[in-house]
Amino acid sequence: MADNENEMEIFDAYLFDDASDKSAFDKRLQEDPEFNTRFEAYKTLTQAIEKVEILDFKANLNNWDKEKVTKPTKIFTLKWVGIAASLILLFGLGYIFLNQKSPEDLLAANFTPYDNIITVRGEKVSIDDAMTAYQNKNYTAAIQMFESLPNDIMTTFYLGESYMAAKEYEKATTAFLQINDEESLFYPIAEYHLALAYLGLNDIENSTLTLKKIKPTSEYYASAQDLLENL
Amino acid sequence: MENTAKILAIKEGDQKVIHELYNAFQPKFVNWLKGRYKIKQIETCHEIYQRSFTVLYFNIKKDKLNDLQASIETYLFGIGKMVLKEWWREEKKQMDELDENMAPIEEVDIFGNLFDSTDDKNLLTNQIAAAMEKLDEPCKSVIRLFYWERNSMEAIASKLNYKNEQVAKKKKYLCIKKLKELLKQ
Structure with missing residues (x-):
């Protein structure tokens, strides 16, 4: 010392x-x-x-x-009142505050097209093109390309996301319902977005059922609980 | 918020921004661990995320990310790969495929020994954590301001209303002595 x-x-x-x-x-x-x-x-x-x-x-x-786990309501407030502005800046999306509670508004407030987390490799030219269109928010083109690709879990998920962004909710539910493997990287987000797709269809019953199925171990559990309180 | 603004906010200890970023990156990071590295236990995913975010925070705080060209998120995922390697080393498992697609973060010191150190050092850290809890003000603030927030003596004098930096310097010395005394108890 x-x-x-x-x-x-x-x-x-x-x-x-x-x-x-x-x-x-x-x-x-x-x-x-x-x-x-x-x-x-x-x-x-x-x-x-x-x-x-x-x-x-x-x-x-x-x-x-x-x-997040024990006080979903508090997190809801913190998340949406406190950080909504930052979320808009972070993701460049038009979030709507959750004091407006129609299904359409709840959907708009909760849905963000999932980021492109695919490690793009040169040889997968078609996937590259589809992901580029998706990333550039050219969802119509992305849908066409994803539909032409072999039907695997990744393309199905991003097809669903593209349908969501294009507001084709019926087709989005069809895509998300195909993602059944709970071990998959995309399962938790697909499960949550399926509930949002039902909201887009104004199908509150199925949206509620889907949200209730989301387990506490899911990263989207708190968000699901928040949403359930507003349905 | 731009990269630079976020970095500045974190450096200034803006808890709101730090909390927001922590929440914003978590789902994707955890999904990435589960999907790419097949880590099934959610507790493990959260621990690795916390460690990675902690490394990110302290690297920013220690001015190691001033000229970061990539996004904070890319950097965080790069850290995540290295933290995961450490994790697997702890768990004595093989993760050779982790070397694939490593993000270009070689310019950054990763705080290699942040979470694993000798038992002796861990013991001392725990003792100091307990002693710091017992410290009264203004010693707690003096130590935080100097060792955690890297304030100059002049700044500490100003923040704690001391007459000048000499008084702050003396106070810091006495506070460290007090901390040492508490360690002996």
């Missing part, structure tokens, strides 16, 4: 100030074992203090996660 506040200042300059001249300090560390010991003790202490900050931050993240 530092002997006094001036020595601590020297230690701090060495540890935290990139601009400080370190050569004289290094020389003293080599030549003065007691100084070296005090410095090492202080360095260990500061590293541990910094690590406490990491624990503190992570505890904060834990609390945010807990809020």
